[in-house]
Amino acid sequence: MLLQRIANRGIRLGTLLERAASRHPSNVLILDHDLDAAPQLGRRATIAEVADAVDDLASRLWAAGVRPGGRVVIYKSDAFDITLLACSAARIGAVPVLLSPQLDGATAAELVRRTERPFLVTDRSKLDEELPEGIFGITERVLLTAGVHEQATALADLAGARRIPAVTMPVDHPTLITHTSGTTGTPKLAVHTGRSLQARYRPQAAAVLPVLPGRETIALHVSFVHSRLFTALAISLLRGFPILVLRESDPKHVGDLFAQLRPGVLEAHPNSFMEWEELAEDPRGPLANVKLFSSTFDAIHPRTVRTLLGATRRRGALFGQLYGQSEVGPAVVRAFSRRRGEDDDGRCVGIPFPGMTDVRVVSRDGNPVSPDNPGYIEVRSDGRIVTYLGEQERYDSQVSDGGWWRMGDVGYRTKWGCVHLLDREVDLIEGFGSTLAAEDTLFGKLEELTEVIVIPGPDGRATPIVCTKDDKPLDAIRWQRAAAGLSPMADPVHMRLEELPQTATSKIKRLELVRLIAARTAPLA
Template identity: 60%
Template sequence: MFLQRLGNKGIQLGTVFDRAAARHPASPVYLDHDLDIAPGLGRRLTLTEIAELVDDFAARLWAAQVRPGERVVVHKSDSFDISLLAYCVARVGGVPVLLSPKLDGATVARLLQRLGHPTLVTDQAKLERELPPEIFESTERVLVAAGGFPGATSLASLAGAERVPAVTMPQDLPALITHTSGTTGLPKLAVQTGITIQARCRPQSVLLAPVGRREPVAVHVSFAHSRMISGTALFALRGHPLIVMRDDDTRRAAELFARVPPGVIETHPNTLLHWETLAGHPAAPLANVRCFSNTFDAIHPRTVDTLLGASRRTMPFFAQTYGQSETGAIAARTYTRRHRAGADGRCVGRTFPGMTEVRVVSRDGRPPTKSSPGHIEVRSGGRIVTYFGEQERFDNQFSPDGWWRMGDLGYRTKWGCLHLLDREVDEIPGISSTLEIEDKLFTRLPELLEVIIVPGGGGAPIPVVCLREDRPLDRARWRAAVAGLPALAEPVQRRLDELPHTATTKVKRLELSRQLTGPQDGPLSTTK
């Protein structure tokens, strides 16, 4: 069997920083914010200091009666300590459940009910402003990571708790629970084991092979994302200096990168799109970048071209990965400056031999092609083991012969490259790929910050556009850009912050479509 070939070696999350500090004790970690649980540590730490911090707060969790096998939800204000608290929970044998700080209180309350009286680690701000009072009824205990709240236990009050040895858990048991993006409704709770987390590190090791271990790695990924946990573990164990970012503001990013020039940048595709403006910054904040990497989603060719052009390294490259929260990275391709011109953004590359497999299954009995795409299905050692509390839903994601259905449509070329055309739920009749049209519009209109094409409620598909600095759309340039493309409705302009986003900055297309095609007080604005 495929998964048997991968072996069963796992990773103990609770001791990652102990092992990393033993190998690279002085390796630095730079932050663009203060940690809520330890603001006094400042913004330049070492792996040794982080290992000590994890040990300290693991002892506090133990003193609060958190025990092996317990589910511990971490839902607090945005900070790297969300990820660090996951390692603390794992250190005492608990199962960290990371819920994004961007989730609303009602959604968090529903997920807490599904989890069956877990421990909740949150903060004063969340309890006062967002979380409903009933969360105290659906949890075993509420721990406050920053501040205080009636009926909750402050972790600060447990300072000085006796240290406890790290708990070693079987690697085939649940080790981490994160939620899916929630683009199609209430997020699902994806369960990983130590084995699946380790398997997710292997493809990333392949992509990092050309990169020296002294290259600083800048990471701007949701602190509640599974990629943040596996990625941080990998980078720390390799000894890379780490630059951990909460903010994607271009001005602050430029200042940080000018002070600590990264050799690797990993972030969500929409953040890389946002950072295109750094290419022309006078401080040249991207000059030292050897590798750009995105998390699991296809990237627009314009962004690749712009970022590679900003690097002054001899041979920079862009590593694009394709996957999802349920599987980890499945396929990848690399771009160099030689590949920039005319790159096909729909090509997401090839699988990782011996680690991942992919096939495309016909929907109409014909071989899948661009004009007749099929279902993308995969096998991966990094695939989750279940959706917590929704086993039937999990089982329904498999084909009869055991392949995991990604929910994407695409095809493979005769050279073996996988091409992603659309999510199944986003498919629009008469359009072979909305993503391909968006790629073309980005290339033809450099002023675009975002463009999303959604169904038109029975009419032509609606393009929603956001422009840099919220400038008004030049209609003459738009008409020239859409020439030769499938018929589209008149564009609707919005500010970027008006679009519904997931925790990983993806636009919720279905929600956006409902906003545009549902009951309206008047005609749709094209200039808002």
């Protein structure tokens, strides 16, 4: 009964902070950075103070002319106030459209254009350095969180605006628009409703409750423009968990904070967890109190799971992995404990949430699906978005009869129902096998690696791109031993981690990396 009650509380973005504050007003939010739109919060504030800031920002948006059903694009410098502004827009019935600060200005402008004359919340640096001059011609009004501009309105100038009661919108009305990762081209705008967000929240809340029966400090390092952040916040806020929100992932910075605050739960991108492996050797034990590591965005390397679980002293500590997509939310779940074996398959991403999500794997060629002949992974979930804004045909092309959504990944299911993810459809290298499994093997055998990506090279051969600790040269003999059992590959290409093109959630843009490598090796004209 308690489990169902927790799961049914709902997200309802516009009043999330207000409801959390009514239950746990003295609960705290801790930040590792300052906020442009709400500087009065500092780096530590009660949830009651944060809720008041959301109410205040909502009143300023209303004073600027934002109304229920209107769209508010938020494209500003990276900070948690992106999330607060989204809640503020939703509070007055508007639809926040979240664009990653990492998007280039031309791509952001194209998405603004697709949104059809929205209000745009940005800052002076984005106007000067990223957005094209024509941005004012495709927006209703430009609002600034920092700086001034003669053609824009500073939100600071609207301080003291009359407070507006929260507006309740129908559950099937759009409530949030996020964009896809953009790993395969221009991002698509994914439209979420109150009902679809609630459907995503329900399985996650139900899964967390048995693992965390008591009060824990939650540390979140999740993209401020990703829908996952809102479900993670709702679970934490409504249960009164203190929350540490991180913008930076640098291990030294993170280690200092964790050593002081001793979080019991870490939620982060897989690549961030890979960076934090070095914290396992920190004598201060910054990971010693972690009861649950949680990763949502990609299957994570087994080496990383073993390293992090080995660093906590909590009894029964778990590493929870959710496989899903921006369009459908989490679809399957798997938990790892310290008992995980060295040979445990990192490609196994888990099983569907009983009664909430379902998965099937469809043959690509009419032959039975197997590890050697992976099929298309398809998901059915009430958490699925309702459309791609301005691209209905593209959306319809991914939905088949019965509401099955094509994930763009290939894999298979075992007789136990476990889903095994082998590759993205667009990343398949015929005759090579699973590139992701090869990466797991290499990453597990070579502790000096900080990243390894296997892509098709200019000649079509599988080509490993490697990054190493401190950018030290890779030992050729060690590499040959590690790669001995894998399909033949070209010689590894050594790059610095910061050179790899990444999305807002730290995924490697593999297709862009393919083009980058091809350009490097192209003969001069």
